[in-house]
Amino acid sequence: MKIVVDTHTHTVASGHAYSTVQEMAREAAAKGLEGFVITDHGPALGGGPHLYHFGNMKVIPEEIYGVRVFKGVEANITDYSGNIDMPDEYLQRLDFVIASFHEICIPPSTVEEHTNAMVNVLKNPLVDAVAHPGNPQFQVDIDRVVKAAREYGKLIEINNQSFYIRRGSEENCKKFIALCKELSVKVVCGSDAHISFDLGKFDKVLKLFDELEMPGDLFVNSSMEKFTGYIGRMHRV
Numbered sequence: 001m002k003i004v005v006d007t008h009t010h011t012v013a014s015g016h017a018y019s020t021v022q023e024m025a026r027e028a029a030a031k032g033l034e035g036f037v038i039t040d041h042g043p044a045l046g047g048g049p050h051l052y053h054f055g056n057m058k059v060i061p062e063e064i065y066g067v068r069v070f071k072g073v074e075a076n077i078t079d080y081s082g083n084i085d086m087p088d089e090y091l092q093r094l095d096f097v098i099a100s101f102h103e104i105c106i107p108p109s110t111v112e113e114h115t116n117a118m119v120n121v122l123k124n125p126l127v128d129a130v131a132h133p134g135n136p137q138f139q140v141d142i143d144r145v146v147k148a149a150r151e152y153g154k155l156i157e158i159n160n161q162s163f164y165i166r167r168g169s170e171e172n173c174k175k176f177i178a179l180c181k182e183l184s185v186k187v188v189c190g191s192d193a194h195i196s197f198d199l200g201k202f203d204k205v206l207k208l209f210d211e212l213e214m215p216g217d218l219f220v221n222s223s224m225e226k227f228t229g230y231i232g233r234m235h236r237v
């Protein structure tokens with residue numbers, strides 16, 4: 001099984017990531033990826049780009065070095081109602097929108113509150129996936145989150161970087177994968193690269209998929225056709 005589109009990557013625009021779009025594209029081409037999504041952090045995260053960054057992404061070519069470049073954001077969940085730090089008119093112009101909890105933007109609370117927020121985020125028609133939902137700092141009711149993804153036709157991200165930097169994520173990720181498999185909920189794999197060298201790094205995710213015998217048809221980013229098919233059904237301007 002191969003992941004051909006990396007759906008979670010950061011560029012210098014995030015403030016604490018170190019490669020340009022062009023460097024990312026060059027690395028993607030060298031690694032044989034067919035595409036990647038630029039998902040710099042939303043403006044609420046310190047050092048993150050101004051909204052104008054997202055408004056101007058159309059200047060980035062659709063293809064660089066033969067690699068498809070999709071425009072996106074990793075929006076921050078800013079309250080427990082599930083609001084995010086990006087206005088709808090900006091989200092509508094992007095190809096792919098992921099949203100996540102970061103401690104710097106919202107203090108951790110209870111499982112109930114984390115879950116309510118994540119369910120509401122999945123309900124938002126302009127959000128495609130929740131990113132690193134296995135983060136134990138923001139423990140959720142995995143059953144409710146996966147069922148919400150199924151109800152709203154959204155994706156659960158399995159984040160490779162979580163296994164390195166978000167301690168305790170592995171157990172939660174295993175539960176997410178097992179339940180997604182059981183309920184046929186689609187997933188995406190993101191490297192969460194903050195430097196070009198980490199682009200397309202899915203070692204931990206693929207190992208877990210293998211162990212848990214995750215069916216290939218449930219990964220939306222295992223073919224360009226499946227990925228563009230998924231994003232094509234979303235309402236974008």
Ligand SMILES: [Zn+2]
Nearest residue numbers: 074100131132
């Ligand atoms: Zn994140």
Ligand SMILES: [Zn+2]
Nearest residue numbers: 008010074192
């Ligand atoms: Zn990220």
